[in-house]
Amino acid sequence: MKTLRMLVIGMVLAAAMQLAPAARATIVGSAHDFSTNSWNTRQSLCSVCHTIHGATAQLVPLWIHETTHSTFTPYTSSTLTATVGQPDGAALACLSCHDGTVAINSYGGKTNGTPAFVTGNAVIGTDLSKTHPVSFTFDSTLAAADTGLNDPAVKTVPSLGGKTIAQTLLRNGKVQCVSCHDPHKTIGYAPSSGIMLKITTANGALCLTCHNK
């Protein structure tokens, strides 16, 4: 009996030690922790979105979730300076659950169990005309042309280690959902933010990182 108990304790410890410590500190228990969902037979924390082998696309590193095939209505307004088209890259990854058309549990080439979808406020949908623009280039030229924007190559983000907007918040030079949100809930303000924001919205801090008004 004693040997068996030691073995069980040993197995539990070994399993605990295999988890990535940094990500585990905060994604656990978050809206993106699917490890206890019944359809997640391996109880994996990461593999609903990432794989180790055989990624389907590099929308984000080692992406394995089914990618949305929706056609989106991009943001538009009479005062917009940027040119905004279809979502791509990391935004397309988010929308592969948040447009509401692809099941959360559709990954690894199949839907695992009964399809489950995002609900309530989490559904961004396919009409992006009423949501902050994403998937467009934000560079010094845009900042100069717009005058209401900080220069992303120059303006630093003190709360995220003092690197520039371009280095920390943009992906391939573009504004994406991850410019504001951290899906792992680890970066900057995200661990204490209910909605995974990298920078607090108090006193307009998030917005005033990029906008100057």
Ligand code: HEC
């Ligand atoms: C809900 C989907 C989702 C889950 C679950 C998830 N990730 Fe990610 N991961 C993403 C997205 C989206 C990005 C792109 C983030 C970016 O560009 O800032 C990413 C990027 C990454 C990257 C590369 C860029 C970076 O931020 O360092 C690593 C490494 C990573 N994830 C590891 C993990 C690990 C380890 C787990 C499990 C503990 C995990 N992820 C769980 C969606 C997810």
Ligand code: HEC
């Ligand atoms: C694998 C599916 C999946 C992916 C990919 C995904 N999410 Fe989510 N997300 C969810 C689910 C499920 C919820 C919980 C909402 C609900 O109740 O349906 C959620 C909740 C959220 C919330 C609200 C947080 C809360 O506590 O309610 C935010 C913000 C969010 N996601 C942003 C993102 C962003 C940004 C990305 C891309 C970087 C992303 N998500 C990628 C499935 C996903």
Ligand code: HEC
């Ligand atoms: C410019 C920053 C910014 C960008 C870009 C952005 N968001 Fe958000 N997001 C926010 C803020 C701020 C809120 C809170 C809004 C509020 O409470 O009125 C929010 C709210 C949300 C929520 C609702 C959470 C809830 O439960 O109420 C989800 C889900 C979400 N965002 C996902 C996304 C996805 C997916 C993308 C990309 C298509 C995206 N966001 C792009 C800043 C951003």
Ligand code: HEC
């Ligand atoms: C990562 C940088 C970044 C962050 C953070 C950010 N924005 Fe933006 N936002 C931009 C850029 C770049 C544009 C495009 C401006 C243009 O081309 O006219 C934009 C566009 C907008 C527009 C549309 C302007 C128009 O003329 O139609 C509004 C409104 C806006 N942002 C509000 C906000 C608010 C509110 C926040 C904080 C919750 C925020 N933004 C956070 C970069 C950012």
